[in-house]
Amino acid sequence: MLNKSKLWVLIILLITAITLAPVFFNRISETYNAVRQIDLLDEENNSLKRDLKKLKEENERLQSQLQKQKLFTLEAKTGLVRIEDVDDTIVMELRYATDNNFTGQKLYPASVPLLQRGTANKLKSANDRFKKDGYRIKVWDAYRPLDVQKKFWELNPNRLYVANPAYGSKHNRGSAVDITLVDKLGNELEMPTEFDHFSERAWRSYAGNTPEAQRNMEYLGKIMEESGFIANSTEWWHFDDNAWKSYPVLNIQLEDFILE
Ligand SMILES: [Zn+2]
Numbered sequence: 001m002l003n004k005s006k007l008w009v010l011i012i013l014l015i016t017a018i019t020l021a022p023v024f025f026n027r028i029s030e031t032y033n034a035v036r037q038i039d040l041l042d043e044e045n046n047s048l049k050r051d052l053k054k055l056k057e058e059n060e061r062l063q064s065q066l067q068k069q070k071l072f073t074l075e076a077k078t079g080l081v082r083i084e085d086v087d088d089t090i091v092m093e094l095r096y097a098t099d100n101n102f103t104g105q106k107l108y109p110a111s112v113p114l115l116q117r118g119t120a121n122k123l124k125s126a127n128d129r130f131k132k133d134g135y136r137i138k139v140w141d142a143y144r145p146l147d148v149q150k151k152f153w154e155l156n157p158n159r160l161y162v163a164n165p166a167y168g169s170k171h172n173r174g175s176a177v178d179i180t181l182v183d184k185l186g187n188e189l190e191m192p193t194e195f196d197h198f199s200e201r202a203w204r205s206y207a208g209n210t211p212e213a214q215r216n217m218e219y220l221g222k223i224m225e226e227s228g229f230i231a232n233s234t235e236w237w238h239f240d241d242n243a244w245k246s247y248p249v250l251n252i253q254l255e256d257f258i259l260e
Helices: 002-078 117-132 146-155 211-226
Strands: 080-082 114-116 136-141 176-182 229-231 238-241
Touching: 002 080, 080 117, 114 117, 117 136, 117 176, 117 211, 117 238, 176 211, 211 229
Parallel strands: none
Antiparallel strands: 080 114, 136 176, 176 238, 229 238
């Protein structure tokens, strides 16, 4: 009797196992498939991420190509280049892009120091010389649109210091720079006066300078002249490219050279 009832239990268990087995195996297979699906989605996600990275890189490359093309076209049209693209070690402090200048007004919409390519190359070679002695050029002004020259003339019609816009300034040709020198820490060297100081104290022939200011002014002038510039007699900071006559007066706006 005992054996018979055990046998029944076994039979019932066996029938139950046979009935439930497909359900059990189905669950296992579903779980396996779900895990596999997640793996595939993961792989797809990673591959999309890689594609996105490539597209971003491609987009950046095209953007930079577009910007280069824009500058190339502007140079072809005007001859002007951004000084930083010729020598990025030159310090920039365009005073007319701030209100820290003799007019007390911001006259440039943005700090975009531009020069004729030939003038910029000469400035670079002067800067290379200064760097050997531990100094660098700081630019206070470079190319100036003719419209701004007209404003200068309204504010200070003194031909000793401001060129008559009827003829145009050498700044309007992108062939003149206003500069000083800084040391390795970026401190300006002692010079006869501040920038745009309109008195005979800014003249190269002024006799009352300190020996230090006199020496620095002469050192600046000597290297600039040897690099192809003409020193100005009434503004120690102003230098004309000696080839300035070959460049036209321009009125292209500085903001045209701003890159996105
Ligand atoms: Zn000047």
